[in-house]
Amino acid sequence: MWNEYSVGLFIVLISAAIGFLALARETDDFHRLLLIDLVEIPSLAIIALLGTDLAEALILPGLVVGISELLALSQLYIVKEGLRSRPVKSPGIEVIELAHAPLIISVFLVAYGIVLSGFTGGGIAGLGVIFYIMSRGHSERFEIVEMASGISWAVWIIAFFVFMFLPQYWYMAVMLAAVGILLKVAAKMSLMGTMWGAHDE
Amino acid sequence: MIISRISRFISNFDNLLALFAGACVVIAVLLILSLPLPYAENQLYPKSLNAGSPLNPYDRGGPPFTQADIVVQYPENSPYAGYVTAYLTPLSGFMAAHTLYLGTTIVAHPGGILDEILYNTRGLDTVVESTILFIAFGIAAFLFRKGS
Amino acid sequence: MGPEFFLGLFLVLAGTIAVAFPAKKTYLARLINLEIPGWGLLLVMLSYNEALALLTFAAVTALTVFIFVRVLQKKEGV
Amino acid sequence: MNEILLLGFGCLVIIGALATIWEKDPFNKLIALSVMIGGIVPFIINRELVDVAIAVALIAPLSTIFILMVTRRNA
Amino acid sequence: MIPYLIFAIFFGLLLLGIHRKTIARIQRRPGPPVWQEILHMLKFAFKVTWIPATASDTLFVGVVLIAIGIWTAALFVVLAGESILIIFGIYMLHKIVEHGFGLSSGSPYGKFGGVRSVISAASEIPLFVSIAAIAIYTKSLMLSDIIDYQQVHGPLIFIIPLAAFAMYMVILSKMPYGPFSVVEAKELVSGYKTEHFGVWRAGLEICNGLKSYVLLMTFVIVFFGAVPFAWLLLAMVLIIITLAFVCALCPMLSPFDSVTIQTGIAGLMLIYALYLGWTG
Amino acid sequence: MSSVGGATLAHLPFGDIVIYITPFTLTLFLLALVFTILVIASRPERQLDITFGADRIITKETGLTEMRFRRFMAIACGLASMGAMLTGDVFDFALFTSLVGITNVGIVAAVKSRHVQNAAFQYGLVAMAGTVPLFGAAAMVAATTGTLSMLELAKEATSVVPFAVKAFLVLGVMGEGMAPFYAAKAEMFRAPGAPYVIMCSLSSLLIFLRVIEVVLTV
Known part of the structure; x- marks a missing residue:
């Protein structure tokens, strides 16, 4: 029975096989990193083909896992290739440095992210912050944001335990969780923006 | 000898990803061959x-x-x-x-x-x-x- | 199933081939081609009405591009 | 939305994707990519996910801007 | 239980002594007496003991206790007729013990012994083939169920001889002086055990004796079924003599070749398990 | 098959994810616990290196911040393996396994040796590629059976999960831990700091042992 699921799986698995084939033949480390990002797409597609609410609940963590591993590996790549202390010019697209558009887009993304809350909101708000930092060459205090993200992680853990052991307080837990995850993801993502250059603290 | 050639290949960690990706290709093909899969109702x-x-x-x-x-x-x-x-x-x-x-x-x-x-x-x-x-x-x- | 589903699958397949074996093998060409299967996946998610996953995926893809661009900037030097 | 319009957008997506693959110059690639994205957004609207469409329309150019930062140097 | 444990330690060491003696006789050397390994253990127990200055002391000591602990646990798991998956889990974790012994001292010889122990982890994969083959036939992994199955259908070694071969290879790769014993090769002095001396070494010898006893006993029980105690001991001696022949006649492989051959065997065994799964 | 790791001793429900304890998982859990305690309690050793061409030996010293970071990673790795040992849900297992993979990278990435960093990067690539079969297989289990809970899957008399899907899952776990045993791990293990490095090896073995139980159960 070639149902829709199997048809989708067929195409997606072929893509995965092609991606892995290219990966097997590649020798350059940065190309490998790009290709690994490529093969993550079929893996997410396999989950998406499930087509239930559960699929979405599995995609969101999968996405965040993918990007966080990519972040760690890209930094490891920079360190191992000895590129760490290389100066990087500020983005330097003159148009966006002067215009108001980046500010507006950033504010919109951050505000919308806060309304959405959770993983989705965290990702969108984080993107907004990064875009702002990048276009303005701004850098904030690393440690403070890091601590905020740590605290929000703890908030989320508390929420989890409330859900598990005191389910009658689910309302409080859902608020704590939504805010905790939002802050955590957004803070982590925006810290990437501050890692842009090789500034000395 | 073929064995020592193989062992020389796997002992170099630059080839590791290639090895793994190759295994993934094989299993992906295996999965494609075992299609269609049932979709639980x-x-x-x-x-x-x-x-x-x-x-x-x-x-x-x-x-x-x-x-x-x-x-x-x-x-x-x-x-x-x-x-x-x-x-x-x-x-x-x-x-x-x-x-x-x-x-x-x-x-x-x-x-x-x-x-x-x-x-x-x-x-x-x-x-x-x-x-x-x-x-x-x-x-x-x-x-x-x-x-x- | 809607046209989005098949359009998405087509983009995933075509994009994957394009990234795996690009016409001109540069980092940039692969990075840009990488967008194609990404949008394909987005269409697949759309066909299943997975709107939140779609939204998150769009945001995360942009972040991924940012990470790669950062490494590329460092790699290519000033 | 009517079928003919959707067909047109579908063609736009395919043409954009193929053009992106075909082109070698990064700038042309980015332009072709935008054509493809332009074809995709109406599909989101078609599902009545207006908020998603707005957000995607805002996010999509960001990737392009990020890529432009390296393209500028190579061009 | 405690007397049985002590018996197992001494009998296991005796088995290792027989192993050594047989190898020596095959190679036309006189060789040490069969109780040499027991004497070794007793001698080390009364020697001066300290911890090397460069060592990570907690780990250096802790790993000895863990080594004895896991194999004691394994013995009782076998006696209680629990899941063989637990025994094989413990068996695989013996790698970690070797690794811990090697790395905790800071000595380069120990370190290389530990590294070699880690790269040869593929030698364990045939075990899972044995497990899979057994599971296909007996529909259970509990030792008690396996014994019951053999009382009805006869010894498993005649039903799935290649699975028995897989497990035999695994035991072989743990034997000293064998083709796969790259972890304690002579170019590394004593491999991972180089820096452990005095009481620590005595502990290691106790672990070795117990390990040999448990592995051989598991082999006999899994593939021959429940046999009277005297026959069990006799079967263990016979198996160790066959192992000694293999060890005496095969040269030691270079580390990566050893890995490749073990992986190759694992691959063949995997195909065999697939075949069994297909037909069985 | 339901009694792979022995009779179930206890359940600990977290909503849909039910942690269950059998003698097998309990054994592995205790081992992970013991080694995590060892990591907390012990100081790193000072590794000796022989200098070629001269009759002298040097000791490698581990810096304090580096040591703290690696100890933190090793403890996280221990917790991740404990979770992977006990969890009763296929996707949760996949997540714990990828957590093991990333902490393994972290344990060695902090070492200031180019060679070790290179090996860590290669291992990281494999670990990241490993998430693809891992999550993919979990999703396919959900699609073909309609559930992710191992307890539910174990109730079936004959296994309903297709063989290729199981192979995909095992491959993913191998990518996260086992495959690098050949080369990259050997290079990684040259790094000083035995208690932490052992955690890499232990966690890989543990997740591999657990996945055997998982594929036999589901």
């Missing part, structure tokens, strides 16, 4: 579309502060499952009352089916996931700051 957390609802595509029913009917694996383990799904914050209630086109925003706002799954019934997944983010970021930050 009774899934957990099935999607249902309710055209015309302001919460579309995430309307799972239930007025606020009551229990919506969702299919979970162990209902006895989460007695309050369904409450989060049915809940609307004042802001999302306002949006729902005034427009038909903001369903995603309304459901992503605290409360809604995904919050139910991610935080309540499958909360442990999210604990692990946010820990992965925490650890990966820790590695990146350590490497970034080391020696500067």
